[in-house]
Amino acid sequence: MKALVLGSDDRFTLATAEAPTPGPGEVSIRVEYAGLQWGDVLVGNGHFPTPRPFIPGFEAAGTIAAVGEGVDPARIGTPVTALTASGAFAEFVTAPAVLAFPAEGLDPRTAAAFGWATPTAYDLIGTVTRVRPGDRVLIHAALGGVGSLAAQFARAAGAARVVGVGGTAEQADYAAGLGYDHLISRSAFPDALADERFDVILDPVGGPARLANLDRLAPHGRLAVYGNMATFEPVRINADDLLMTGASVLTHNSHLLSRTHPERLAAGATEALRLLTDRRIRIDVSAEYELADVPTAIQRLAAGGTRGKTVIRIG
Template sequence: MRAVEFQEYGAPEVLRVVQAEIPEPGPGQVTIDAAFVGVNFADVKARAEGYRVQSLPFRPGLEVSGRVRAVGEGVEGLVRGQEVAALVGGGAYAEVVVADAVTVFPLPAGLDLRTAAALPTVVPTAHALLHEVGRLRAGETVLVHGAAGGIGTVAGQLARAAGAGAVYGVTSSPAKAEYALKHGYDELFTADTFADGVRRATGGRGVDLVLDPVGGDTLHRGLDALAVFGRLVSFGNASGAEPWQVGQPELYAQGRSVGGFSILALAQSAPEALRALAERAFAKVTDGTVNLPITAEFPLTEAAEAHRLMGGRTSTGKLLLRVAD
């Protein structure tokens, strides 16, 4: 089978198409004949910086859609030929992908394989950030960093559907701001000016909820943009800054709080909770609440081009690799 991997860290050119043995599922696993693979910023960081890479060579890819090829010992509820989407710890850039059955999700009726490839990370993450961790209530205000990305696009739609009083976003360019305005956002700010923009837009009050994948100085300025009793949810460290620390001086005086979320960590520590979250999140797609933002598609053999687009920070929505014709 064909797969894409890298043997050294570096630019997109280090991604190579290789021939590999077709894997077999172990106990509690299935193999999937891949149709589409989602491209995530975590894949770019793995290639460029070694993020979550245990050893080289490494095959990136966290989410895949396709049909079950084979079922391992002890697996129930999944059968050969069944259309599924799966969250994996890595290795999805391949024609055949191994996945733990607990993070393999049968597709809801009416959901096609192309759309399904954007499900495993984006929609459950956005849902958790707003609801399970962020505890958004109707009428509250939200600020989302990366508003034009995959998670940001879904978060804007979910916040609007939940009755948010206002949904603000942060983007890096006017083109991205224009895109985000079509997906649930009321007003967009730049990374340099969002704190002042929030204070102006809210009459000095601040927002009730901030969703931050950036970390570093952006996170600390996000705390300053919170209203009394506001919450900030961290779900990444795209800035590459040193791990942040928040304590009594930042939180106690106005009753603010900080939470965190990682869908990969949840998959490892509480897979049944992930399954329940995924079911709630996927329902928002099948009932039409969320329109999944697939904006670019590349053949598997052109994974480097997908990484180049995402790494250039000009992409919007969700990027996919097409594996099967």
């Protein structure tokens, strides 16, 4: 099969590889499109050390070509969107059957764009922070894969006000279509917020922004941490200070959840898929690349300023 391989020299090359065979509880997927996400940036820059050679790619859409032991053979030939541990930048990939979700009614590009971002956004809003009607919500990386969906899920949950950090004034109309009431640039945060406080803040940034977020929490507010895009330097938080205002700091790691409790991740993903197929939310595919152009796509994602979702055409 054709695959994109990351070698020991940190370079990507198109190569021919043996198609993987599904193990017990797994399916093999003939990939039509793969999704690009922040994990591809971290693998590419060496932050997540992986044995080389390595086929990256963590999100796949296509049809089930074969099943492993314990998986219903009737699933063969059905369209799916799948969350993978690796290998999606290839013509075939294996995935746990529980994380290969039926994708009838979705075109392959949208199915690939569903990826990890959609269930992550759903869980951040519905499970981690439990956004309630009337809540005020602040979302960093507002126009990215998770942020653009989190705003929509917050609106669906009844949030009274949703503010985004990231983007430019020219993107305000686009942000409004996602459910944002207001959009501010990263450089304007937090000064542009004046004295505004929030019941829920989603933070994939880290560093000084994390401390500024704590200062913006309303009494009993919830800060959800799910990444460190700006820096991996630790931020120290005083639990006694949180206690004085009833604030909470929560974390979410969907990749860990896929290994420890995949059924929980699948439950959120299934509900998110229902909202997508019912057209209550939308996923914007903002860019499409060929497999050979993945390095360029990763560079552009790492540079920031992208909005929506990038997909890679495989089949």
